[in-house]
Amino acid sequence: MEWINSSVQEKQQQQEENGAVEGLYAKVMTDEQMELLRKQIAVYAMICEQLVDMHKSFSAQYDIAGMRLGNPYLDPFMSSGGQKFTTRQRWTPTPVQLQILERVYDECSGNPGKQKILDMTTELAHHGQISETNVYNWFQNRRARIKRKQSGVPSNTTESEAKKHVMSKKYTTPESIQSFENPTARITENNIYFQSPNIGMEQIIGKMDVAGMVYSPPLPHWQMDRYDMLG
Amino acid sequence: MEWINSSVQEKQQQQEENGAVEGLYAKVMTDEQMELLRKQIAVYAMICEQLVDMHKSFSAQYDIAGMRLGNPYLDPFMSSGGQKFTTRQRWTPTPVQLQILERVYDECSGNPGKQKILDMTTELAHHGQISETNVYNWFQNRRARIKRKQSGVPSNTTESEAKKHVMSKKYTTPESIQSFENPTARITENNIYFQSPNIGMEQIIGKMDVAGMVYSPPLPHWQMDRYDMLG
DNA sequence: CATGTATGAATGAACG
DNA sequence: CGTTCATTCATACATG
Numbered sequence: 001m002e003w004i005n006s007s008v009q010e011k012q013q014q015q016e017e018n019g020a021v022e023g024l025y026a027k028v029m030t031d032e033q034m035e036l037l038r039k040q041i042a043v044y045a046m047i048c049e050q051l052v053d054m055h056k057s058f059s060a061q062y063d064i065a066g067m068r069l070g071n072p073y074l075d076p077f078m079s080s081g082g083q084k085f086t087t088r089q090r091w092t093p094t095p096v097q098l099q100i101l102e103r104v105y106d107e108c109s110g111n112p113g114k115q116k117i118l119d120m121t122t123e124l125a126h127h128g129q130i131s132e133t134n135v136y137n138w139f140q141n142r143r144a145r146i147k148r149k150q151s152g153v154p155s156n157t158t159e160s161e162a163k164k165h166v167m168s169k170k171y172t173t174p175e176s177i178q179s180f181e182n183p184t185a186r187i188t189e190n191n192i193y194f195q196s197p198n199i200g201m202e203q204i205i206g207k208m209d210v211a212g213m214v215y216s217p218p219l220p221h222w223q224m225d226r227y228d229m230l231g
Numbered sequence: 232m233e234w235i236n237s238s239v240q241e242k243q244q245q246q247e248e249n250g251a252v253e254g255l256y257a258k259v260m261t262d263e264q265m266e267l268l269r270k271q272i273a274v275y276a277m278i279c280e281q282l283v284d285m286h287k288s289f290s291a292q293y294d295i296a297g298m299r300l301g302n303p304y305l306d307p308f309m310s311s312g313g314q315k316f317t318t319r320q321r322w323t324p325t326p327v328q329l330q331i332l333e334r335v336y337d338e339c340s341g342n343p344g345k346q347k348i349l350d351m352t353t354e355l356a357h358h359g360q361i362s363e364t365n366v367y368n369w370f371q372n373r374r375a376r377i378k379r380k381q382s383g384v385p386s387n388t389t390e391s392e393a394k395k396h397v398m399s400k401k402y403t404t405p406e407s408i409q410s411f412e413n414p415t416a417r418i419t420e421n422n423i424y425f426q427s428p429n430i431g432m433e434q435i436i437g438k439m440d441v442a443g444m445v446y447s448p449p450l451p452h453w454q455m456d457r458y459d460m461l462g
Numbered sequence: 463c464a465t466g467t468a469t470g471a472a473t474g475a476a477c478g
Numbered sequence: 479c480g481t482t483c484a485t486t487c488a489t490a491c492a493t494g
Contacts, residue, residue, distance in 0.1 A: 089485070091475090092473090138473095143479080147480085148480080321469090321488085323490070323491095324470095365471095371471090371482080373469095375484065379484090
């Protein structure tokens, strides 16, 4: 999945065709909206670049090894609360582990053998504390939840009909893009607005780290069905 | 090129709100495309924020007065008056809905059947956007919280929900990045929680450098799906 | 604007 | 396996 880079300029064109072809159920954006998006992204890219540059030259001057990293972060575990070694009560997969798990899940069609689980556990253990049970549960849960999502939300037929013609307030645009409805959204060459939902940095970092930009799809399992191309 | 391309599953609307769309100059995007875009941007924002924060704390320690501000990275952005794209990331019951929910909760002793939930959802939908999942979650949460309140009331056993005090967040909006100020995105050095790998500037820079922002959906489970249109 | 609190949602684990 | 519980995270909202 390729994405915007510094020169976002042209990329958008494709989208038009792409989307248009799909036709039937789709959101529509005006050229202005697209333009807004394009600029927004371009600006972000630019800022990122600048920041990085700045940081580079800056930190280069003060190569204070050691303190440079990990510093800004709070150790989530021994937070100032001081009391117990706030060791988690329940296992939480690290991004790396998750990545692996998801990959395997896909490979095994969600049902790895017992041996497989054991092997995995060993491997996963290299990336953080984990037990066989954890792995087992994880698979179990994932299967169950995926399933539920599929059956429970056969967003099907009868329903959609009904609301389709109501289509006024409820079941309108998903929150995810409500921003586009905002009439105040305006774009001036220097003034671009766009909502920035709070996506956990850890997720992002995690994915980036492991997949290294290329991203082997952990993908939105819930609701996505197009990810059968990974191995 | 593989741009956001996917299966569509929603109708589009919002046309009437944007007069421009009415006719000819409209581009079409699927929901997934939109979602991907949104996330892409979110990631940019997040990374920028992160970078700024890091830079800030980094430079702060050396009192390199002057160069910290006046920066290149503030520039043109929304100087301040940023409106907020009405962003609702999570469902919030309307008073009416709440009333109904509570009534039913009492009736069902907290545990309505699946069918019941479905019916309710339909009814509740008349009073505002809602989905079956919302209702389901609502009951879950209510049961859990009521239970807890009854058993171990105060701070002691309920530390889980009470221990949030551990993290003090000071977030002094860096003048340099006011542009990123967003009510929903408040990532600071103190509230970032890295599950395991402590990733520093290097990683981010590295990725950015190389890929110039190639990104794939990091799959923020929260707020991702679950917005089925059953409701 | 900063901080605290209520609560929707995600998810590991447990249950039947 | 499907369902439910328990814990935790993150955000909406109220407050000083």
